[in-house]
Amino acid sequence: MTEPGQAANALELKDLSVAYRVGRRNRAVLRNVNLTIKAGEAYGLVGESGCGKSTVALSVVRYLPRNGSITGGSIALDGKDVMKLDAEALRRARADSVSMVYQDPGKALNPSLRIGRQLTEIFELTGVTGQAAQDKALAMLNRVRISDPASVMQRYPHQLSGGMQQRVAIAMALANDPSMLILDEPTTGLDATVEAEVLDLIGQLRRELSASILFISHNLAVVSNMCDRVGVLYAGMLVEEGSTKDVFNDPRHPYTVALLRCLPRGGQRKDQGRLDTIPGFLPGIGATIAGCAFADRCALATERCRAEPPPLYELGDGRLSRCHYHDKAQSLPRATPAEIAAAAPKQAPPVLQVEGLNKTYASHGRPLRAVKDVSVSLRPGETLGLVGESGSGKTTFARLLLGLIAPDDGGSIELEGKQLAPRLASRSEDQVKAVQIVFQNPDSALNRSHSIRHILSRALKRLGGLSGKTLDTRLEELVRSVRLTDRHLAVKPRQLSGGLKQRVAIARAFAGDPRIVVCDEPTSALDVSVQAAILNLLADLQSRQDVSYIFISHDLGVVRYLSDKIAVLYLGRIMEFGPSEAVFSGPHHPYTEALLSAVPKLDRTESLRIRLDGEIPSAANPPTGCVFHTRCPRKIGAICETQEPELTEVQPGHTIRCHIPYAELAKLQKPKTMETA
Amino acid sequence: MVFLGGQVLPGNVGRAILGPFADQRAVDALNHSLGVDRPLLVQYGSWIWNFLHGDMGTSYVFRAPVAPFVVDALGNSMKLALVAFVLVVPIGILGGVIAALNFNRPLDRIISLGGLSVTVLPEFVTGIILILIFGVWLRWLPIAAAWPKGAGFFTQLYYLILPSLPLFLVLFGYIARMARSGMIEALDSDYTRTAVLKGLPWRTVIWRHVLRNALLPTITVIATQTGYLIGGLVVIETLFRYQGIGSLIFTAARGKDFPMLEAGILTIGIVYAVATLIADFLYSVLNPRIRLGAEQ
Numbered sequence: 001m002t003e004p005g006q007a008a009n010a011l012e013l014k015d016l017s018v019a020y021r022v023g024r025r026n027r028a029v030l031r032n033v034n035l036t037i038k039a040g041e042a043y044g045l046v047g048e049s050g051c052g053k054s055t056v057a058l059s060v061v062r063y064l065p066r067n068g069s070i071t072g073g074s075i076a077l078d079g080k081d082v083m084k085l086d087a088e089a090l091r092r093a094r095a096d097s098v099s100m101v102y103q104d105p106g107k108a109l110n111p112s113l114r115i116g117r118q119l120t121e122i123f124e125l126t127g128v129t130g131q132a133a134q135d136k137a138l139a140m141l142n143r144v145r146i147s148d149p150a151s152v153m154q155r156y157p158h159q160l161s162g163g164m165q166q167r168v169a170i171a172m173a174l175a176n177d178p179s180m181l182i183l184d185e186p187t188t189g190l191d192a193t194v195e196a197e198v199l200d201l202i203g204q205l206r207r208e209l210s211a212s213i214l215f216i217s218h219n220l221a222v223v224s225n226m227c228d229r230v231g232v233l234y235a236g237m238l239v240e241e242g243s244t245k246d247v248f249n250d251p252r253h254p255y256t257v258a259l260l261r262c263l264p265r266g267g268q269r270k271d272q273g274r275l276d277t278i279p280g281f282l283p284g285i286g287a288t289i290a291g292c293a294f295a296d297r298c299a300l301a302t303e304r305c306r307a308e309p310p311p312l313y314e315l316g317d318g319r320l321s322r323c324h325y326h327d328k329a330q331s332l333p334r335a336t337p338a339e340i341a342a343a344a345p346k347q348a349p350p351v352l353q354v355e356g357l358n359k360t361y362a363s364h365g366r367p368l369r370a371v372k373d374v375s376v377s378l379r380p381g382e383t384l385g386l387v388g389e390s391g392s393g394k395t396t397f398a399r400l401l402l403g404l405i406a407p408d409d410g411g412s413i414e415l416e417g418k419q420l421a422p423r424l425a426s427r428s429e430d431q432v433k434a435v436q437i438v439f440q441n442p443d444s445a446l447n448r449s450h451s452i453r454h455i456l457s458r459a460l461k462r463l464g465g466l467s468g469k470t471l472d473t474r475l476e477e478l479v480r481s482v483r484l485t486d487r488h489l490a491v492k493p494r495q496l497s498g499g500l501k502q503r504v505a506i507a508r509a510f511a512g513d514p515r516i517v518v519c520d521e522p523t524s525a526l527d528v529s530v531q532a533a534i535l536n537l538l539a540d541l542q543s544r545q546d547v548s549y550i551f552i553s554h555d556l557g558v559v560r561y562l563s564d565k566i567a568v569l570y571l572g573r574i575m576e577f578g579p580s581e582a583v584f585s586g587p588h589h590p591y592t593e594a595l596l597s598a599v600p601k602l603d604r605t606e607s608l609r610i611r612l613d614g615e616i617p618s619a620a621n622p623p624t625g626c627v628f629h630t631r632c633p634r635k636i637g638a639i640c641e642t643q644e645p646e647l648t649e650v651q652p653g654h655t656i657r658c659h660i661p662y663a664e665l666a667k668l669q670k671p672k673t674m675e676t677a
Numbered sequence: 678m679v680f681l682g683g684q685v686l687p688g689n690v691g692r693a694i695l696g697p698f699a700d701q702r703a704v705d706a707l708n709h710s711l712g713v714d715r716p717l718l719v720q721y722g723s724w725i726w727n728f729l730h731g732d733m734g735t736s737y738v739f740r741a742p743v744a745p746f747v748v749d750a751l752g753n754s755m756k757l758a759l760v761a762f763v764l765v766v767p768i769g770i771l772g773g774v775i776a777a778l779n780f781n782r783p784l785d786r787i788i789s790l791g792g793l794s795v796t797v798l799p800e801f802v803t804g805i806i807l808i809l810i811f812g813v814w815l816r817w818l819p820i821a822a823a824w825p826k827g828a829g830f831f832t833q834l835y836y837l838i839l840p841s842l843p844l845f846l847v848l849f850g851y852i853a854r855m856a857r858s859g860m861i862e863a864l865d866s867d868y869t870r871t872a873v874l875k876g877l878p879w880r881t882v883i884w885r886h887v888l889r890n891a892l893l894p895t896i897t898v899i900a901t902q903t904g905y906l907i908g909g910l911v912v913i914e915t916l917f918r919y920q921g922i923g924s925l926i927f928t929a930a931r932g933k934d935f936p937m938l939e940a941g942i943l944t945i946g947i948v949y950a951v952a953t954l955i956a957d958f959l960y961s962v963l964n965p966r967i968r969l970g971a972e973q
């Protein structure tokens with residue numbers, strides 16, 4: 001099979017076509033995909049949700065869903081045709097040469113077996129049993145740098161954090177020393193810093209192992225940091241391929257160009273213009289595609305594009321583009337104009353003033369201070385970005401504002417100068433209307449059995465106190481303001497895509513002319529193109545209605561785009577608070593510095609990265625002194641362990657909680673210019 | 678515990694006793710007779726008090742303490758229920774597992790449809806059919822369940838097979854269906870995919886990874902089915918002229934022997950409650966998430 005003297009490609013897909021059977025018809029999902037991964041190479045596969053990325057991965061390991069079938073082409077692993085293997089040979093291929101890690105490690109591990117058992121069974125396949133298998137399993141856990149591997153062996157999956165679970169899943173995947181490792185969105189859904197840790201781990205392991213990698217992700221920045229080459233998948237077709245550097249810096253397909261433009265890059269802010277978007281949707285599975293699959297959404301499309309399917313043009317240097325006009329791809333006109341009216345500087349009195357807010361939960365008899373002594377203020381039309389790892393108190397703070405939980409006695413929340421009752425039930429109707437929320441997952445927030453019209457009319461009735469004719473006019477306005485159409489009013493939530501559902505959720509939050517809208521990870525579940533549209537929408541609504549946002553997201557690029565002020569939280573305390581630009585460009589708190597350096601960057605200028613080691617301490621038992629000292633890379637000595645630093649104003653409106661003086665921080669952080677992707 | 682047992686009994690006591698497929702008129706009659714008799718709260722309380730102390734009252738019909746009757750009958754019923762259970766649990770689970778492993782193939786269809794159809798047939802129908810086939814026509818099994826005095830274990834078992842079959846059939850469908858859907862869910866899960874992609878042999882995947890997670894919910898169902906099993910006893914025991922708790926209650930209800938009736942019902946309630954407790958206990962032992970949740 002392998003020609004002598006030439007190493008086989010780790011993976012070779014030739015004209016791979018896959019279909020899912022839906023409603024008695026086979027619907028094409030992958031269309032003649034050709035893809036080669038050389039031995040030792042890391043290949044990234046990107047594209048919008050539903051374009052068929054996972055289907056590629058599942059075809060390679062021959063584990064398609066029941067209704068899926070390979071309708072054409074071939075798959076070769078290490079030169080062996082996977083489709084010709086019988087059951088036993090396929091099992092051996094899985095045992096010996098290919099491994100896969102996927103999203104949601106919590107589900108990928110067997111809930112009723114100990115971690116140790118799930119690892120040792122892999123070694124038992126090769127005849128290593130008993131203590132030897134135990135030792136090997138332990139070595140594997142050490143290799144993925146999990147803390148306290150011996151105790152992890154004894155635990156069940158639900159006793160591990162998400163990051164640890166994914167480490168275990170990676171350990172299992174590497175246990176057989178595979179020649180091909182498939183990673184399908186291995187960090188999606190993990191916290192930003194956990195994501196960075198896991199990616200670091202994968203990067204390090206890559207150097208230690210000889211495995212080739214197929215890395216699937218919708219996060220372009222992550223792929224650009226991990227992979228040598230990248231392929232862009234659209235509607236089950238490869239539309240562009242090349243070295244990562246080339247594709248991301250000099251894209252040759254309009255789709256790639258558009259995808260890259262959707263990301264807020266280089267510290268872009270809302271007052272510098274809107275993000276670009278991609279209009280329309282991915283063709284559904286099984287759609288007949290006459291010309292170019294992207295034609296309906298492409299501003300460069302011509303008659304020729306609609307009639308004649310573009311071949312994969314070879315552009316030299318291993319670059320491919322499936323576009324008739326690949327040389328003009330970058331001249332793609334914007335889908336959304338960038339211009340916006342410059343917002344007037346705001347000097348209005350604060351709409352929100354929070355003073356000394358505390359929230360203590362009881363956890364096994366011990367007090368757990370989820371939010372400790374938080375004070376912030378926010379003016380109309382401003383966005384406060386909340387930043388911090390999971391467990392830092394972001395969501396608790398949001399819930400306190402909304403009155404869903406009552407704070408400890410003593411603190412105060414003032415809305416437009418008036419004291420806000422701690423509990424929702426005791427707030428006046430106007431106050432309830434004034435503070436609204438948009439969640440990460442619109443599904444859980446929208447009643448699935450009602451039509452969109454019903455959902456929004458009810459909100460207008462309840463929050464806006466409207467009825468009859470006025471309600472109808474206002475409904476129309478509201479629907480237009482979030483760029484939905486009448487067509488969407490009649491349908492139920494499940495008939496809408498994630499992005500459209502999120503628009504409905506936003507419309508509902510805006511039904512009663514809110515003063516403050518809490519946005520809790522509103523775009524985390526969305527594709528970049530949809531995310532861009534939602535961020536634009538939020539920015540537009542804000543500039544028109546002077547509404548303020550409390551914006552929570554683990555994507556710092558997104559937070560930076562939308563925020564005027566940033567509060568960095570750690571274990572319920574504000575570590576840094578100030579104008580967005582000051583916080584991001586620094587000098588900043590050592591924790592902020594670490595968070596920023598954990599962000600994967602698109603342009604691959606690997607700056608010196610600061611890693612946060614170790615687990616986040618428990619809020620029920622916070623470290624003494626500065627709560628960050630157990631993980632702080634800039635810790636200066638005993639004082640950090642004994643004395644909690646004050647939140648000190650270092651510049652007008654910019655406060656930092658650290659023993660290191662501001663001038664010193666400036667000196668320490670100067671050599672590396674921090675920039676988010 | 679006894680109090681709890683009494684509470685666990687569903688609202689419609691007659692329905693609970695006579696089983697889900699009993700004639701509505703019989704249920705009404707039983708309910709009526711119970712309702713008419715229901716003593717004042719105080720009397721009820723003192724009766725409970727006595728029950729707690731082992732004094733179940735005195736039978737109107739036999740002019741003798743109720744307790745020995747109830748204990749004997751319960752023992753007999755337990756034997757019958759046990760035989761049915763020992764037969765149906767493994768076979769029902771096996772049926773469900775086989776169906777799931779052959780998802781949407783003929784074998785799956787046969788098991789699923791067969792299970793469903795025997796489940797919807799009331800016990801007395803299947804009971805009569807079985808009597809006709811095995812007792813009258815083939816003459817393989819005795820048609821009355823009462824074995825000769827002093828019969829040994831195997832003889833008793835032999836006599837119990839035919840009466841336990843209708844119960845078996847009713848339960849088989851439920852258990853198989855539950856096991857099947859649990860299996861299908863587990864087979865479709867990510868952890869099964871992980872196990873398969875590790876390159877484990879198929880049998881290991883099923884035995885080690887799929888079965889345990891798949892059968893967890895089935896255990897709960899089996900426990901709730903205990904209720905049906907006991908309800909079904911009334912019909913079956915009457916049909917096969919078997920001296921169990923079901924026929925005891927039936928006779929007592931017909932003879933307006935209220936102390937006997939109440940003692941019988943309360944006993945069933947207790948059995949039901951105990952079975953539920955055992956099921957909960959088993960479930961939490963098998964499920965590490967619940968077992969270890971408290972430690973954290």
Ligand SMILES: Nc1ncnc2c1ncn2[C@@H]1O[C@H](COP(=O)(O)OP(=O)(O)OP(=O)(O)O)[C@@H](O)[C@H]1O
Binds near residue numbers: 022049052066
């Ligand atoms: N079992 C199935 N039956 C029918 N359609 C399916 C099935 N599985 C996936 N699809 C559809 O096939 C298309 C490709 O799915 P796939 O999971 O490969 O996409 P993806 O690129 O991995 O998306 P994501 O980024 O959301 O994971 C989607 O439109 C999806 O809805």
Ligand code: SF4
Binds near residue numbers: 255296305
């Ligand atoms: S072929 Fe035409 S429609 Fe397709 S991407 Fe190129 S320019 Fe756009």
Ligand code: SF4
Binds near residue numbers: 590591632657660
């Ligand atoms: S006070 Fe010390 S430990 Fe805390 S952030 Fe500053 S340097 Fe680090």
Ligand SMILES: [Mg+2]
Binds near residue numbers: 053
């Ligand atoms: Mg996917």
